[in-house]
Amino acid sequence: MGLQGKKTAEWFERARASLVNGVSSQFRYWGDEDTLVIDRGEGAYVYDMDGKRYIDYQCGFGPIILGHGDPRVTAAVAEAAASGTVFAMTQRREVEAAEKFRKAVPWVEGLRFTNTGTEATMHAVRLARGYTGRDTILKFEGQYHGVHDYVMFSTAGAPPRSLGSRYRPVPWQSSSGIPEQIRSLIRVLPFNDTDLVERVFNDEGHRIAAVIVEPMLGNSFAILPKDGYLAHLRRLCDEHGALLIFDEVKTGFRIALGGAAEYFGVTPDVGTFAKSMGNGMPVAAIAVRGEPLAAWAAGGISQAGTYSGNGVAVAGAAATIDALSTGEPYARIEKAGKALMAGIRSICAARGVTVHTTGVPAMFGIVFSEEAPTEFRHSANHDSELYETVIRGMIARGVMPCDDALEPWFLCAALSDEDVATTLTAFDESLAEAID
Ligand SMILES: Cc1ncc(COP(=O)(O)O)c(C=O)c1O
Known part of the structure; x- marks a missing residue:
């Protein structure tokens, strides 16, 4: 039986009649019987069209950090919407949001707002190429890093065994419709292996415009960087005149107010931000420091967008950053996340199942494998069938993480201690059922 109740199934039929496969983004499609239609979100919960409530650990794939419909953000957005949203000029709210952003992420000397993470990484890549003159x-x-052609290679959808030798990986094209020539502009490596990066830089460092990296693997079990790994990337980029781009679309404003740069103590040249900076508003940013910023400001490297910096999005960002800046949401998330991670480990130990929790409390992974993964290829060792069965059991019990373990659990500050306890009970019961 699928996940849809009667009304949800009817709404999905309606959705499918107009929206391709009933969704506006392919990752939301779980099959014809499992794709849910959501009526509303409130705090830590989402409700489907049958009124069934779920504790939400997808959080919209990461953006919801305060909780759905947070009143502080809602009020700011409503006020901005009533004041006119898009102008052919810079608006007050944009300036205020940019100032708050820079205060929160102090390494940033200049930024521009965009609407999505995809736009942000696309512009970051162009900036790196425009600045270095390399491709x-x-x-x-x-x-x-989003859906633009330049980065759609060897993403988490790739079968690990199709990636070639780890010494000479084959970029796996993640979609049809990408011109063959684009492949020649990308190099792909396993994460967390300093020797491999060193080899590529020694071979062709003079051609590399940028290293783009999620500082922790927000799309693969939330795997953390090994000690010194990001610093090593920083050093190689400096030695070879390449830019270091931190794609902080998932980590930014989530794992710390100052994102991964603050958390791991390594500063990139360019950062891309989205998701948690707006608690669900479509707002993103390309943030820069140093010479590349001067080069960008000098003109000739295009960035534009009719809706970039629109009033509703930046008002949402400003209100979210204000709320996050109090530190309270992080304390709450840390407590709930630690309790969940520890609880899951002890439930598995009690039931004789080997498990590893990866990542940090604000975004963590659960991996059923003998060894803790340190790179995407290790996903081949994970028991995805067991994981999916457990998560399906949890969803039936009203707790909703993604059923693909590569996608981390995302926590929001609206989670109560009771929600955590309910989640652990659902995990325990579902695991027992799955291994029965
Ligand atoms: C690390 C990272 N970068 C970029 C993107 C693309 O962001 P968007 O979906 O807003 O285009 C995502 C989306 O999940 C992401 O996880």
Whole structure:
């Protein structure tokens, strides 16, 4: 039996009649019987069209950090909507949001707002190419940087065994419709292996415009960087005149107010932000420091967008950053996340199931494998069938993480201790059922 109740199934039929496969983004399609239609969100919960309530650990794939419909954000957005949203000029709210952003992420000397993470990484890549005069981009397996052609290779959808030798990986094209020539502009490597990066830089460092990296693998179990790994990337980029781009679309404003740069103590040249900076508003940013910023400001490297910096989005960002800046949401999330991670480990131990929790309390992964993964290729060792069965059991019990373990659990500050307890009970019961 699928996940849809009667009314939800009817709404999905309606959705399918107009929206391609009934969704506006392919990752929301779980099959004809499992794709849900949501009526509303409130705090830590989402409600489907049958009124069934779920504790939400998808949080919209990461943006919801305060909770759905947070009143502080809602009020700011409503006020902005009533004041006119888009002008052919810079608006007051944009300036205020940019100032708050810079205070929260102090390494940033200048930024521009965009609407989505995809736009932000696309512009970051163009900036790196425009600044360095080089074309090649280095990325890592299992990392996702949005849907533009330049980065749609070896994403988390790739079968790990199709990636070639780890010494000479084959970029796996994640979609049809990408011109063949684009492949020659990308190098892809396993994450967390300093020797492999060093080899590529030694071979062709003079061609590399940028290394684009999710500082932790927000699309692959939330795997953390090994000690010194990001610093190593920083050093290689400096030695070879390439830019270091931190794609903080998932980590930014989530794992710390100052994102991964603050958390791991490594500063990139360019950062891309979205998701948690707006608690669900479509707002993103390309943030820069140093010479590349001067080069960008000098003109000739295009960035534009009719809706970039629109009033509703930036008002949402400003209100979210204000709320996050109090530190309270992080304390709440840390407590709930730690309790969940520890609880899941002890439930598994009690039931004789080997498990590893990866990542940090604000975004963590659960991996059923003997060894803890340190790179995307290790997903081949994970028991995805067991994981999916457990998560399906949890969803039936009203707790909703993504059923693909590569997508981390995302926590919001609206989670109560009771929600955590309910979640652990649902995990325990579902695991027992799955291994029975
Ligand atoms: C790390 C990372 N970068 C970029 C993107 C693309 O962002 P968007 O979906 O807003 O275009 C995503 C989306 O999940 C992401 O996880």
